[in-house]
Amino acid sequence: xxxxxxxxxxxxxxxxxxxxxxxxxxxxxxxxxxxxxxxxxxxxxxxxxxxxxxxxxxxxxxxxxxxxxxxxxxxxxxxxxxxxxxxxxxxxxxxxxxxxxxxxxxxxxxxxxxxxxxxxxxxxxxxxxxxxxxxxxxxxxxxxxxxxxxxxxxxxxxxxxxxxxxxxxxxxxxxxxxxxxxxxxxxxxxxxxxxxxxxxxxxx
Amino acid sequence: xxxxxxxxxxxxxxxxxxxxxxxxxxxxxxxxxxxxxxxxxxxxxxxxxxxxxxxxxxxxxxxxxxxxxxxxxxxxxxxxxxxxxxxxxxxxxxxxxxxxxxxxxxxxxxxxxxxxxxxxxxxxxxxxxxxxxxxxxxxxxxxxxxxxxxxxxxxxxxxxxxxxxxxxxxxxxxxxxxxxxxxxxxxxxxxxxxxxxxxxxxxxxxxxxxxxxxxxxxxxxxxxxxxxxxxxxxxxxxxxxxxxxxxxxxxxxxxxxxxxxxxxxxxxxxxxxxxxxxxxxx
Ligand SMILES: Nc1ncnc2c1ncn2[C@@H]1O[C@H](COP(=O)(O)OP(=O)(O)OP(=O)(O)O)[C@@H](O)[C@H]1O
Ligand SMILES: [Mg+2]
Numbered sequence: 001x002x003x004x005x006x007x008x009x010x011x012x013x014x015x016x017x018x019x020x021x022x023x024x025x026x027x028x029x030x031x032x033x034x035x036x037x038x039x040x041x042x043x044x045x046x047x048x049x050x051x052x053x054x055x056x057x058x059x060x061x062x063x064x065x066x067x068x069x070x071x072x073x074x075x076x077x078x079x080x081x082x083x084x085x086x087x088x089x090x091x092x093x094x095x096x097x098x099x100x101x102x103x104x105x106x107x108x109x110x111x112x113x114x115x116x117x118x119x120x121x122x123x124x125x126x127x128x129x130x131x132x133x134x135x136x137x138x139x140x141x142x143x144x145x146x147x148x149x150x151x152x153x154x155x156x157x158x159x160x161x162x163x164x165x166x167x168x169x170x171x172x173x174x175x176x177x178x179x180x181x182x183x184x185x186x187x188x189x190x191x192x193x194x195x196x197x198x199x200x201x202x203x204x
Numbered sequence: 205x206x207x208x209x210x211x212x213x214x215x216x217x218x219x220x221x222x223x224x225x226x227x228x229x230x231x232x233x234x235x236x237x238x239x240x241x242x243x244x245x246x247x248x249x250x251x252x253x254x255x256x257x258x259x260x261x262x263x264x265x266x267x268x269x270x271x272x273x274x275x276x277x278x279x280x281x282x283x284x285x286x287x288x289x290x291x292x293x294x295x296x297x298x299x300x301x302x303x304x305x306x307x308x309x310x311x312x313x314x315x316x317x318x319x320x321x322x323x324x325x326x327x328x329x330x331x332x333x334x335x336x337x338x339x340x341x342x343x344x345x346x347x348x349x350x351x352x353x354x355x356x357x358x359x360x361x362x363x364x365x366x367x368x369x370x371x372x373x374x375x376x377x378x379x380x381x382x383x384x385x386x387x388x389x390x391x392x393x394x395x396x397x398x399x400x401x402x403x404x405x406x407x408x409x410x411x412x413x414x415x416x417x418x419x420x421x422x423x424x425x426x427x428x429x430x431x432x433x434x435x436x437x438x439x440x441x442x443x444x445x446x447x448x449x450x451x452x453x454x455x456x457x458x459x460x461x462x463x464x465x466x467x468x469x470x471x472x473x474x475x476x477x478x479x480x481x482x483x484x485x486x
Contacts, residue, residue, distance in 0.1 A: 136383075
């Protein structure tokens, strides 16, 4: 599905505008990098697209329609810190199955081992946790994926494994995706095109 | 490597010891309650043949000016104190959880009102508020119990409020919402499991306060009726006989009360450490 941001403007309550007049269209199957200096509002923009924050101005459309804020959100965001994204008092199988029941092939693809299911989050490494967060975000109703520094905290091998799995799913389902990363090389290799937040906004 | 394993085993042992002693202390407290409930009332009957006896093997805590066995009176008094404390602490915990949840989930106005109430109650010393409320309700059992419930909730309410707010603003709750989970589902599955240990520990730590404050208001004559076998009653009656050299009348009941309160405090503190989420799953 096509995702469109129209004339987005955003500021946190009591703070100056982060950005205004952001227009953005991403086609199904397109993988787009998002670039901007630190503190410029990349994460904030991702949160708006994924329904975590309401835009102060403008709107987000999926296939031309506003997104229903009830129910499973079709735009899923994967965060930088997996240990904050899982409930520390839940065992991993409950974490994994919160939104849907990922099948065995997806678990194999992401390298999630059966033995991890009965553990607590603090008994897994960051990379292992992030695999769960990725699986959890790839439900059947997910039409669009946003990876905000998804693998920044992880070592090279884990990074490669997770990206390999994510790309396979994204291609197979013809999903669109936004990649936020400070690693220039990674963005160049993964993305069809790169958007510079600097160039598509007016900051005030 | 070997050293790491060794300290690991030691830590495990310490945990086990702690669990063992906590259970031991809890059983002791239960025995006091059961003992006080089922003790034969004959044992505190007036018996002028045995009055004013100093502690002996036959009367461990001595006897009073009416010849009543002070050990039996003390156990009954402690048992009553623990029961009153139980009702008071349950009531306070209930109020604390309700107000804490309301403050954290029902918007800014509710939060402001609850915070104001918390500050108000915290700014008045417990005992003063307790005496006022107990007095207003006409004293006696009802007055004390309501007074205890209505005065001991604020600090726990503050903890619960902070906890709910923290969990509600966590990433995993926001993610849960984006996965289509309802507020009720999130409250039951995400928030409540975080509150449960706080509630239990808060309750246990309230207990010693409630018991001491009950004894204090009863001591000054605004609490339980003088006909009840309460520790506060025993202590205030005994005061009159202290100058005649009958030190055991106040000494043993007072010491027992302190001991019980300390044990409760210790059990609560131990359970808090044992339930620490950063250590719980190790
Ligand atoms: N909840 C908030 N309330 C107020 N200000 C915020 C909030 N969250 C973020 N900000 C501010 O908004 C600005 C943009 O933050 P954001 O996280 O979107 O930047 P970013 O581009 O993702 O940066 P980075 O590359 O370091 O991740 C920052 O200056 C940040 O301090
Ligand atoms: Mg960011």
